[in-house]
Amino acid sequence: MPYDAVTDAAPVVVMGELEPYASPHRLTGARVEGDRVAVTWDDGREARFHRIWLRDHCPCSACRHPQTRERTFDLVDYGPVPQPAAEVTPDGALGLLWPEGGGHHESLFDPGWLRLRDDSGGPAGGDGRGFWDAAGMQTLPQVSWTAMTTTDAGLRTWLENLSRYGIALITDGPTEGEEVLGAVERIGWPRETNFGRMFDVVSKPNPNNAAYTAIKLEPHVDLPNWQRPPDFQFLYCLENAAEGGASLLTDGFAVAEQLKREDPEAFEVLASQPVDFRFQDETADIAFRAPTVGRDADGALSEIRFNNWIRDKLRMPADTVPVFYRAYVRFWELLRDPRFMIRFQLQPGQMIGFDNLRVLHGRESFDPNTGRRHLQGAYVDRDLVNSRLRVLQRGGA
Amino acid sequence: MPYDAVTDAAPVVVMGELEPYASPHRLTGARVEGDRVAVTWDDGREARFHRIWLRDHCPCSACRHPQTRERTFDLVDYGPVPQPAAEVTPDGALGLLWPEGGGHHESLFDPGWLRLRDDSGGPAGGDGRGFWDAAGMQTLPQVSWTAMTTTDAGLRTWLENLSRYGIALITDGPTEGEEVLGAVERIGWPRETNFGRMFDVVSKPNPNNAAYTAIKLEPHVDLPNWQRPPDFQFLYCLENAAEGGASLLTDGFAVAEQLKREDPEAFEVLASQPVDFRFQDETADIAFRAPTVGRDADGALSEIRFNNWIRDKLRMPADTVPVFYRAYVRFWELLRDPRFMIRFQLQPGQMIGFDNLRVLHGRESFDPNTGRRHLQGAYVDRDLVNSRLRVLQRGGA
Numbered sequence: 203m204p205y206d207a208v209t210d211a212a213p214v215v216v217m218g219e220l221e222p223y224a225s226p227h228r229l230t231g232a233r234v235e236g237d238r239v240a241v242t243w244d245d246g247r248e249a250r251f252h253r254i255w256l257r258d259h260c261p262c263s264a265c266r267h268p269q270t271r272e273r274t275f276d277l278v279d280y281g282p283v284p285q286p287a288a289e290v291t292p293d294g295a296l297g298l299l300w301p302e303g304g305g306h307h308e309s310l311f312d313p314g315w316l317r318l319r320d321d322s323g324g325p326a327g328g329d330g331r332g333f334w335d336a337a338g339m340q341t342l343p344q345v346s347w348t349a350m351t352t353t354d355a356g357l358r359t360w361l362e363n364l365s366r367y368g369i370a371l372i373t374d375g376p377t378e379g380e381e382v383l384g385a386v387e388r389i390g391w392p393r394e395t396n397f398g399r400m401f402d403v404v405s406k407p408n409p410n411n412a413a414y415t416a417i418k419l420e421p422h423v424d425l426p427n428w429q430r431p432p433d434f435q436f437l438y439c440l441e442n443a444a445e446g447g448a449s450l451l452t453d454g455f456a457v458a459e460q461l462k463r464e465d466p467e468a469f470e471v472l473a474s475q476p477v478d479f480r481f482q483d484e485t486a487d488i489a490f491r492a493p494t495v496g497r498d499a500d501g502a503l504s505e506i507r508f509n510n511w512i513r514d515k516l517r518m519p520a521d522t523v524p525v526f527y528r529a530y531v532r533f534w535e536l537l538r539d540p541r542f543m544i545r546f547q548l549q550p551g552q553m554i555g556f557d558n559l560r561v562l563h564g565r566e567s568f569d570p571n572t573g574r575r576h577l578q579g580a581y582v583d584r585d586l587v588n589s590r591l592r593v594l595q596r597g598g599a
Numbered sequence: 600m601p602y603d604a605v606t607d608a609a610p611v612v613v614m615g616e617l618e619p620y621a622s623p624h625r626l627t628g629a630r631v632e633g634d635r636v637a638v639t640w641d642d643g644r645e646a647r648f649h650r651i652w653l654r655d656h657c658p659c660s661a662c663r664h665p666q667t668r669e670r671t672f673d674l675v676d677y678g679p680v681p682q683p684a685a686e687v688t689p690d691g692a693l694g695l696l697w698p699e700g701g702g703h704h705e706s707l708f709d710p711g712w713l714r715l716r717d718d719s720g721g722p723a724g725g726d727g728r729g730f731w732d733a734a735g736m737q738t739l740p741q742v743s744w745t746a747m748t749t750t751d752a753g754l755r756t757w758l759e760n761l762s763r764y765g766i767a768l769i770t771d772g773p774t775e776g777e778e779v780l781g782a783v784e785r786i787g788w789p790r791e792t793n794f795g796r797m798f799d800v801v802s803k804p805n806p807n808n809a810a811y812t813a814i815k816l817e818p819h820v821d822l823p824n825w826q827r828p829p830d831f832q833f834l835y836c837l838e839n840a841a842e843g844g845a846s847l848l849t850d851g852f853a854v855a856e857q858l859k860r861e862d863p864e865a866f867e868v869l870a871s872q873p874v875d876f877r878f879q880d881e882t883a884d885i886a887f888r889a890p891t892v893g894r895d896a897d898g899a900l901s902e903i904r905f906n907n908w909i910r911d912k913l914r915m916p917a918d919t920v921p922v923f924y925r926a927y928v929r930f931w932e933l934l935r936d937p938r939f940m941i942r943f944q945l946q947p948g949q950m951i952g953f954d955n956l957r958v959l960h961g962r963e964s965f966d967p968n969t970g971r972r973h974l975q976g977a978y979v980d981r982d983l984v985n986s987r988l989r990v991l992q993r994g995g996a
Contacts, residue, residue, distance in 0.1 A: 254924045255920055255924075259913075267908075269807070270808055271879070272808070272908030273908050273910060274814075274908070277907075277928055278817075278932055319912055391791050394791075412664065412667055412669050428982045429980075430830075430981075433826075433827075476896035485990065487990050489985070492895075492896055493896055498888075499873035500873060510670055510674075511664070511670050515656060516652060517716075520647070523651070524651065527652075531674055583825075583826075584827075588886070589885045592886075
């Protein structure tokens, strides 16, 4: 959070949003400079805002719907934005008077809100995600089932770890069955897929998917063949008496950064060359094409799509094929390198939550004749996780 | 579909996929050339495939799980791919013998399958989407409720139109209520959001969203504040007796192309500069940041994010602000230009389906005192629409 001085003081001007923006700093100066308005706070800090940006962000009840808080000011109907008159109000806020329709429209901007918006250099870098290797993840961040399911603080801690590290454990839960849906409901609702709203991971006689066998599972993400794959996966352990079957997890973002350091060309091909994925059974045929390493609009790592089973026929320019395979194999080696991969045995009553598009998961093979192994899984959207976390974080850091 | 010669003939080699690949053309030649294998078909066509690509795509039951059809061959454990011996089998397929572990591994490739994979220049361009303006969409593509809900052919036609034009109408349906969910269930299941699995569009006394008022709605997409917004929206009309309230729809991809023609700089800023969106109420706080015009990994238009109500504070470098606003206003003007926008009155028993991230929707204001207006809406994932369509298209073009 970029705000520098949250206080208990109420905001000077109601800006129609829930994020805190109160600040002890008031404006001492405001003047029009060409197509911008320059302001000065009482600690000497200065900033400039385009007048079109200011007009577009007017918080008055004519420009924002008073109940929904949504913007009802339509710039498209406004025409060129005129030069306003600028002043500092007695409260230290910014007052602007816009000549409109023979009269004036008044906009008031809270000084703390404006201070938050002064990102002259664009949004701040660093997203606070703690990329990890095996040495840095010797103890999984964990919260008890009781704390997660009955207290806001427990849920918040668990979600903060899940969001920051892409991995968080729940311990000491019951083993009645379907607890995984109870965990999901603390956040929102499950993301349904072609495997249902919840799925049982057991060895099945007629598997349509490698997870339903007893074989070793190489590190992978689930459902990269979906345009919109599930973001988070929760795996709840009900029984784990079979020999083998340890869980394997690797931070794919840490591995992508490592690949970038040691072989920038390999990283670039994984980050730019789309790969096809496809899953087909009797009733479904779900396919998508995207790079192995995804980046968001600001260039930050945003997703990994790696799943060797359902990687479809590779379509790419012939000259790219050799470098792609070199990059793909090296990425895979790093994903299961003990330097990056952690290994643990999930116990009955434990649930592991992980970011399906960042932390790749796998498991060692197990012997279904030595005992029963039964996990239940469900998926949750990142939108819901982030929303729940923001709501829990309201009203204080 | 890029295949040139689907026939009734069975494939020569089972490649473990459902997409048709049978072809009358057989191989007449195969030889190793450096790190590639060159093949010739009986019509003289030639192609070259990297040997690493061929080894990776071996369809035998040791390299592909015989039940799940998923790839079980792990390139990461293989080491350098050796030079194979190549031959044409008596059936005209490609046979490769790989020296492995003191013996040989045999791979057989169907000649029709290889022909499909010969995309020497990369994937074919042109996605078959019919961008439209108002003159080109004077009659909405439509299917009756009975055909869509009771026949595969009706459903397929409706989905083909929805996929191609981003818009398709259902007519002559009942008005009992919740039909919209019945339509969704023909395809899969609804995409749940913070507005539920289904939502009623009526004028509400305490709206948390502009759709629940009676005001005019400017063209917009729903939920661009989600990282994963709903892809398709179905709006089912139960009552429409109020004065006003006509539906307005515009193909945002056609408009984006128009903007690109008339002002390439404006298009580029909309396609590259991320914009924040945010929705907040008492229980949710859902925010995401993405460009107005999205492109997929191959550079094709993939989504529009435009919704002036929930556009959040604009964070971008100060020098970009003026060109962004110029682009944004011009894009908005084009979205509601009668050259691009279509207008129609949805009748009770009709359902309009549209691509929420391509076809922007709006409505004229209505007077809730003149009669009741009641629509029911639901969302569906593109993954499910595409999957259903592929399954319906199996076994013939």
